[in-house]
Amino acid sequence: MSSNKVTMADVAEKAGVSKSTVSQYLNKRYEYMGAETKKKIEQAIAELDYQPNVVARSLKQKRTxxxxxxxxxxxxxxxxxxxxxxxxxxxxxxxxxxxxxxxxxxxxxxxxxxxxxxxxxxxxxxxxxxxxxxxxxxxxxxxxxxxxxxxxxxxxxxxxxxxNNEAAVFEAIEHLAKQGHAKIAIVTAPLLISSRIERMEGYRKAMKKLGLEPKPEFMIHCEISQIRGRLQSLFAEADKPTAIIAGNDLVMLEILAYVKENRIQIPNELALVVFDNIRFADLLTPTLTTISQPxxxxxxxxxxxxxxxxxxxxxxxxxxxxxxxxxxxxxxxxxxxxxxxxx
Amino acid sequence: MSSNKVTMADVAEKAGVSKSTVSQYLNKRYEYMGAETKKKIEQAIAELDYQPNVVARSLKQKRTxxxxxxxxxxxxxxxxxxxxxxxxxxxxxxxxxxxxxxxxxxxxxxxxxxxxxxxxxxxxxxxxxxxxxxxxxxxxxxxxxxxxxxxxxxxxxxxxxxxNNEAAVFEAIEHLAKQGHAKIAIVTAPLLISSRIERMEGYRKAMKKLGLEPKPEFMIHCEISQIRGRLQSLFAEADKPTAIIAGNDLVMLEILAYVKENRIQIPNELALVVFDNIRFADLLTPTLTTISQPxxxxxxxxxxxxxxxxxxxxxxxxxxxxxxxxxxxxxxxxxxxxxxxxx
DNA sequence: ATTCATTCATAAATCGGTTTAGTAAATCGG
DNA sequence: CCGATTTACTAAACCGATTTATGAATGAAT
Incomplete structure (x- = not known):
């Protein structure tokens, strides 16, 4: 990295002791170390502004x-x-x-x-x-x-x-149902990983439990870039959702953009619940209902x-x-x- | 990190060559290497699933x-x-x-x-x-x-x-002035670093150039946590600003929170320009004017x-x-x- | 005086690579 | 056919630390 690297050998020489002793010192094994020796090493280190090379240490210790x-x-x-x-x-x-x-x-x-x-x-x-x-x-x-x-x-x-993704979505849907919603949609990124699958599963279970049909058209999972298009189709239907759950903050950005473009009123026309801690949740109008993961x-x-x-x-x-x-x-x-x- | 670490020596032995040769191979120095040898090493590496230890390499090469x-x-x-x-x-x-x-x-x-x-x-x-x-x-x-x-x-x-912080603020203020603003404030985190100092300097210069007085009360620089309080004082005065420049996204969050709390209309009562690329800039109502750094x-x-x-x-x-x-x-x-x- | 601990310090091996200097064999030019 | 070159490979030193085995010095106990 630089030029005049000071090594342990330099410290040892300056202090008039062996490398081993300097190493003991650095590792605070003072048990069998003379007070005099200790002081000499301390001084040498300070004077040379020595800093151990952790690459060398890692090699020997097999941990980094x-x-x-x-x-x-x-x-x-x-x-x-x-x-x-x-x-x-x-x-x-x-x-x-x-x-x-x-x-x-x-x-x-x-x-x-x-x-x-x-x-x-x-x-x-x-x-x-x-x-x-x-x-x-x-x-x-x-x-x-x-x-x-x-x-x-x-x-x-x-x-x-x-x-607990399933439970979180379940709770969100119960909440939405209590607000009078029956047509609830969910949007997530592709179902390649457990968390998204579980959220979808939570949706399915909650809807069933509430006696609502989990409509496939309301269960959207696709690349972020395709969300806009999917929403377009979704809201072109006669049977639009009145509430929507966004699987994460990136999904929400897309939904909000769509909503804004199409002047959809939140929450009057469409209720929104979002996974993740959105820094703007309190600053948007209306403020955003979120599902906060710890x-x-x-x-x-x-x-x-x-x-x-x-x-x-x-x-x-x-x-x-x-x-x-x-x-x-x-x-x-x-x-x-x-x-x-x-x- | 794990148990049965395969080293270069193991590869060398399996391939029936020396460590040095394996090293040459790894470093793609094929100039003087027999096709036969090359193949043997290749095979040994594959069979042993050998992966070089970059800690050892770094030690010798003095770069990591x-x-x-x-x-x-x-x-x-x-x-x-x-x-x-x-x-x-x-x-x-x-x-x-x-x-x-x-x-x-x-x-x-x-x-x-x-x-x-x-x-x-x-x-x-x-x-x-x-x-x-x-x-x-x-x-x-x-x-x-x-x-x-x-x-x-x-x-x-x-x-x-x-x-170019100074110029950026200068431009922002010219823009605000063109919109009819004369009472422009700026809020940044503490003036400990050049970028903030330059922004403040840009403010000063722009105001002077426009024949407007740079009022000290309109030049706020304090910890993020104190911004709320400072805004409180600022807007308690008879002579409130009609426009404000936020020094970064964190400052803006505070300003927006204050604005929302106090139901200040943007941009009618207060115009806002913000440093940084705000992901929500287009989604807020009103959308946010930003100063985008590349x-x-x-x-x-x-x-x-x-x-x-x-x-x-x-x-x-x-x-x-x-x-x-x-x-x-x-x-x-x-x-x-x-x-x-x-x- | 001899033995045995205890204290303090060190020489040398080691980690796993890279690099240098060197050697043996093959090739070449004349 | 002989010396010089080129080709193919290797032994050993090295990077800068840690760790182990060992040794010297001192003191206590026998």
């Missing part, structure tokens, strides 16, 4: 004090919040984080996993694309500490942290579980754990009956 | 193919966009990025710089807090490839990428400059460069006269 996060889509607010919480946790524990973004691309995910392994990271937290099961399995077989977040992977036993808690817990597993270091590995976190429905104006004319 | 970004506030959309662009650039060049967030805390910044150096990163991109000049100087002296972004540092000659371009250019400097590797270092990028005023409804009654 670095973990990797592979996130499917960093533009998604929920992901950002989780990453931030994970970073905060590891920061407190002297562990660094490398953040990788896959854009939901399986090939990219594969490359990043390999890269992180080559870099000898101590563990990996993964928002899995779900399209690399063979590799996930290999990671497990190698005993690489790994944790899945936001999405379960079928058939892979591994630490997993998810939200992202900070989920991220921090992810950090804790992975850290545990790393420290177990292969032996006495805890059994794979699956933690499910509850979401919270925060009712605001976009779904509230008070402003909605009763039919 | 990793750079660090130290960002002052990752919650700030502009920072996120820049980081994303930098990551994209380096991703394309096989270089990894470690992202560190300082929360504008000088002490954290110092620790992160030291950590990144200990990790032997090849270079650092810094949104400087501006409070660690001694350390920035040390980095320069050590010839650590470094680049400042978003903020200049007084007295440190180093690659720097900034926006974050993607700035980030990518930052990557390019730093990469150049890394590749120069101490010798033939290019002279420090300072690149200034122009912003773009995107006029929308929140500052447009069409909906504003002319006084």
């Amino acid at each position: 004090s670095t973990i990797g996060i592979i996130v499917a889509n960093i533009m998604h607010s929920f992901s950002t919040e989780i990453c931030r919480a994970i970073e905060d946790y590891f920061q407190e524990h002297g562990i660094n984080v490398i953040l990788c973004n896959t854009d939901e691309d399986a090939e990219k995910e594969k490359r990043y996993i390999e890269m992180l392994q080559a870099k000898q990271v101590d563990g990996i937290i993964l928002f899995p694309t779900g399209k690399n099961n063979a590799i996930y399995k290999k990671l497990r077989k190698q005993h690489t500490p790994i944790l899945f977040i936001d999405r379960k992977v079928e058939g892979i036993k591994s630490d997993t942290i998810v939200a 992202s900070a808690k989920m991220g921090r817990t992810a950090g804790e579980l992975l850290h545990e597993r790393i420290q177990a270091g292969g032996q006495a590995e805890p059994a794979p754990r699956e933690l499910v976190f509850d979401c919270k429905l925060i009712v605001r104006e976009s779904s509230s009956a008070s402003t909605r004319p009763i039919n | 193919s990793t750079i660090g970004i130290i960002v002052a506030n990752i919650m700030h959309s502009f920072s996120t966009e820049i980081c994303r662009a930098i990551e994209d650039y380096f991703q394309e060049h096989g270089i990894n990025v470690i992202l560190c967030n300082t929360d504008e805390d000088a002490e954290k910044e110092k620790r992160y710089i030291e950590m990144l150096q200990a990790k032997q990163v090849d270079g650092i991109i810094l949104f400087p807090t501006g409070k660690n000049n001694a350390i920035y100087k040390k980095l320069r002296k050590q010839h650590t490839p470094i680049l400042f972004i978003d903020r200049k540092v007084e007295g440190i000659k180093s690659d720097t990428i900034v926006a 974050s993607a371009k700035m980030g990518r250019t930052a990557g390019e400059l730093l990469h150049e400097r890394i590749q120069a590797g101490g010798q033939a270092e290019p002279a420090p460069r300072e690149l200034v990028f122009d912003c773009k005023l995107i006029v929308r409804e929140s500052s447009s006269a069409s909906t504003r009654p002319i006084n």
Whole structure:
């Protein structure tokens, strides 16, 4: 990186001791160290402004004090919040984080996993694309500490942290029904991952439970870029929905854009409930009803579980754990009956 | 990280060649390599599923193919966009990025710089807090490839990428003046860094040029948490502003919250112009006039400059460069006269 | 005086690659 | 056919730390 790198050997020489002793000092093994020696080393380090090379240390110790996060889509607010919480946790524990973004691309995910392994990271937290099961399995077989977040992977036993997506949608629909809605639609990104499937499943169950028919046309799942078109078709029908649930903040942006373009009144013509903590939820008119996932808690817990597993270091590995976190429905104006004319 | 790590020695043995030869193979130095040997190595690697240990490589090569970004506030959309662009650039060049967030805390910044150096990163991109000049100087002296972004540092000659903040505010004010505004206020976070100082300076100059008095009460700079209070005082006065410029997206959130609370009509009672690319700009009512910084371009250019400097590797270092990028005023409804009654 | 702990410090091996210097065999030019 | 070159490969040093085995010095106990 630069020129005149000071190494441990330089410190040792200046202090008039051996490298080994300097190493003991750095690792705070003072048990059998003379006070005099200690002071000399301290001084030498200060004078030379020595900083240990952690690459060398990592090589010998076989750990890097670095973990990797592979996130499917960093533009998604929920992901950002989780990453931030994970970073905060590891920061407190002297562990660094490398953040990788896959854009939901399986090939990219594969490359990043390999890269992180080559870099000898101590563990990996993964928002899995779900399209690399063979590799996930290999990671497990190698005993690489790994944790899945936001999405379960079928058939892979591994630490997993998810939200209670089904229940969250169920609650949202009950709420909408209570406001008098019967024609409720849901829009999510493609059903490639567990969280979206569960949300859809929550929709289906809630509708059935309420004696409402889960209409296929009201269950939209497609690429973000296609949402606009799907809404167009949906609202061209005679039988329009009176309420809609957005699967995440990116979906909501599309819905809001459509709504604005077509001057649809919220909540009068259309009630809206959105997954994720929207920073603008309180600032929009009307304010937005949201389903808040405890992202900070989920991220921090992810950090804790992975850290545990790393420290177990292969032996006495805890059994794979699956933690499910509850979401919270925060009712605001976009779904509230008070402003909605009763039919 | 895991158990049965395959090393180069294993590959060498299986292929019946020496470590050196395997190394040559990995580094694609095929010049003097028999086709037979090549094939044997290829096969051994495949059979053992060997993956090189880049920690070991880095130790010898004295480069890690990793750079660090130290960002002052990752919650700030502009920072996120820049980081994303930098990551994209380096991703394309096989270089990894470690992202560190300082929360504008000088002490954290110092620790992160030291950590990144200990990790032997090849270079650092810094949104400087501006409070660690001694350390920035040390980095320069050590010839650590470094680049400042978003903020200049007084007295440190180093690659720097900034926006033309002064001109951007100047343009915004001219625009507002053209809409008939004379009482224009500006709100930013504390004036600790060049970009904010320049914006304030742009305000001062524009007002003077237009023959308007830059009133100190209209030039607000304080912590985000105190903005609400300051607005309270500002609008309690007889002489309220009719237009306001928000220094970034976080400032705007506060302003919007205040405006909403107090049912201030935008743009009729108050015109609003905001720095940064607000994802909701088009979705709010009214839509928001923004000052767009070319974050993607700035980030990518930052990557390019730093990469150049890394590749120069101490010798033939290019002279420090300072690149200034122009912003773009995107006029929308929140500052447009069409909906504003002319006084 | 001899034995045994205890304290303090070090030499040398090690981690897993890269790189340099060198060697043996094959090829070539005259 | 002989020396010079080129080709194909390798042994060993090296990167900068950690760790292990070992040794010297001191003191206490026998």
